Amino acid sequence: MISLLSDLTAIASAAFAAENLAPEFGVVQFSDRPDLAQFQCNGALAAAKAAKANPRAIAEKIAARLKESPLFSDVAIAGPGFINLKLTDAHIENAMSPLAYAPDSVFPDTGKGRQLVLDFGGPNVAKPMHVGHLRSAIIGDCLQRLYRANGWKVVSDAHLGDWGLQMGQLISELELRQPKLPYFESVDLSPYPEQSPVTMEDLEILYPQASAACKADPARLEAARLATAELQAGRPGYRALWRHFFKVSEAGLQREYASLGVNFDLWKGESDADPFIPDMIERLKNDRFAVMDQGALIVPVAEDGDAKEIPPLILLKTDGAVLYGTTDLATIIDRVREYNPDLILYVVDQRQHLHFEQVFRAARKTGLGGHAHLEFIGFGTMNGADGKPFKTREGGVMKLFDLLAMMTGEAEKRIAEQGLAAEYPADERAAIAKAVGIGALKFADLSNPRLSNYVFDIERFTRFEGKTGPYLQYAAVRIKSILRRAHEEGFEAAAPRIHSEHERQLALQILALTDALAAAEEKRAPNVLCDYVFELSQRFSRFYAEHHIMRETDVELRAARLGMAALTLAMIERVLRLLGIEIPERM
C-alpha cells in the first residue's frame, strides 16, 4: 500500500515534533497550487497561532528539517507560511514500482479485521422496483465493493420490506376477491398449496388497488391493519399466503438487481427479525426502557440538548402490530448475534433520517447494538427536469426495468451515431450498449455527492464527452487497444519512468489512488472515486496526446510508456469495478 499523504505527513510530523511542536501540525495534502508544488503543509500557520509566534519563522525551521530528506527535490516557503513540497522523480518511480506487478496493493488496509454490515433498506415485497430504489442499490453496491476492497469483512443485506401494512393490504384485498382460497380459513389447513395463487404481475395490479382502496375507505384500512396484526401474530393461512408473496417477489427483484449488476449476500427482510421481537419487547419492558403511552408501547429517545423534540420509537401499535422501527431494532440484535459488526451502514433515502435517528438512539440507550457503530447513509432524490422526483412521461413512477431499457436504448443510439462497433457481431454490440447505458447511469448517480438531489438527463449522462461513464469506459478501451497492438507487435513493457511533466502528473495521480480510496471510505462518498478516475483519465489523455507510444523508436522509452499505460489502465479498471461499471474489451 502506497499512501503518499500518510508517508509525507509522517515525515512532516516528525519535523514538527523535533521543533517541540505538536506533530498534528504535520498534515500534508495535495497542493492547491499545482503550478507551485505537488504537496503542501499548512501546519506552520496553525502552529504559529497556537504558539503566538511568527508563522514564517516556524515554516523556516520545519523546511530546514524537511530539506534533509532525500525524498524532496524542492522544499519552499510561500505566502504567509505554506510549506511547498516536490518529490524527486526517483522517489515517484520507486513508489510506483510495486504497483506494476501487484496493482491490488493500492488498496489501503483500512478495514483489516473489521466487520461491516450494509443495510440497503430494500424495496417492498409485492411492489415493483422503481427509480426510488435505484440510488440505494447503486450507492450501496459501490460501498460494499469499496469496503471489501479496503479489507473489511462485509455482509450486505437487501433487507426487503415484507412485514408492514402493505402485506395486510394485499391479504385483505385478495381475501375480498377470492374468499374461497384456503388461506382465509381461520383454522390451520396446512399443508397449503405449493403453487402461489398470484404471480408477480398479479401483485403489481393488486397492490395499487389495495393501497387506493385503503386510502379511500377507512373500513378497508381497518381490515388491512387487522390482517397485518394477525399475520404478525402467526395466523397460519396468512403466513402461508405471505410466504407466496415473498417468494414471487423475491424472484422478480433478484432479476432486476442482477440486471443492474448488484448482488447481496443476504436476501433478508423485516420479517426475519420477527423471532427476536418477543424477547426484545419483554426485556425492554422489564428494564423500563419501553413504556405504554397513548395505548402504544414506546421507547422514549429524547436526549438532553436536543434542538427539537425527537418523537419516541414505537414498538407496538395500539392494535399490537409492530412497525418498521421495531423490526429495525430487532434486526440489530440479529446482526450483533450473527456477525458482531463494528459498523452498520444504512443506505437509505435521506427522508428517513429521523426514523433511523430514533432507532439508533434506542439501540444505544438499551445497549442492544453491541459495540457496533450505527450510521445512516442518506442520499438525495433523482429528479426530473421539473425538479420533482423523477417520473415517467405519463406521471407515474418509472419502473427500474423500464429505466434500464431506456438507458440501453439511448446508449445504442449514441454508439450507432458515432459509427462505433458497427462491424461487431450483433450480440457484442448489444452487450456494449448495455454496459454503456448502465455505466452512464451509475456514473451519473455516483458522481454526485450522496446527499445532493440531481436531475436525470439521459442525453447528458450518455455522452461520450465530458465527465461521464461512457467517456471513462472509452478511455479504458483506448488503452486496451494500445496494449493489444503492442502485444501483437511484440513490444515489451517495463517499469514506468518519468521523462516529462505529463508523465510526472500522470504518475502522481496514479499514486493518489490509495488516499482517494481511504477518503472515499471515510466519507462514505463514491463521488470521491468518480473525481479521482476522471482526473486520472484526463491526465492520461494529455500524456497520450503528447507522447506517441507505438511510434516511439527508443525501445526503453517505449517500454516505460507502455508500462505507464498498463498501470493507468489497471487503476482505472479497479476504480470502475468499485463503481460497478463494466469495461468492454473493445468499442
Add this chain to the structure above:
RNA sequence: GACCCCGUAGCUCAGCGGAUAGAGCAAUUGCCUUCUAAGCAAUGGGUCGCAGGUUCAAUUCCUGCCGGGGUCGCCA
C-alpha cells in the same frame, strides 16, 4: 410553527478555515495521411443568495433574513 439539507460561471455540479474559487457542458480559436479527435491545447465567463459577527485569514465557522427541498409517534 420547530428541526434538517440546499442556494457557487449561461446550464449541471465540485470545493467547505488558508495563497490567483475549480470541473464538465455550452461559446470562440487552433490541432486528425500519425496508437480510436468520444481527444488535446488555448480564450472568454463568478460582488461564492443577502446582511452582520468571530479570525492574522471566511465561499468555508456563528447569528439573522430571503429563496428551494425535506421531516415532525401508531405507513415504509
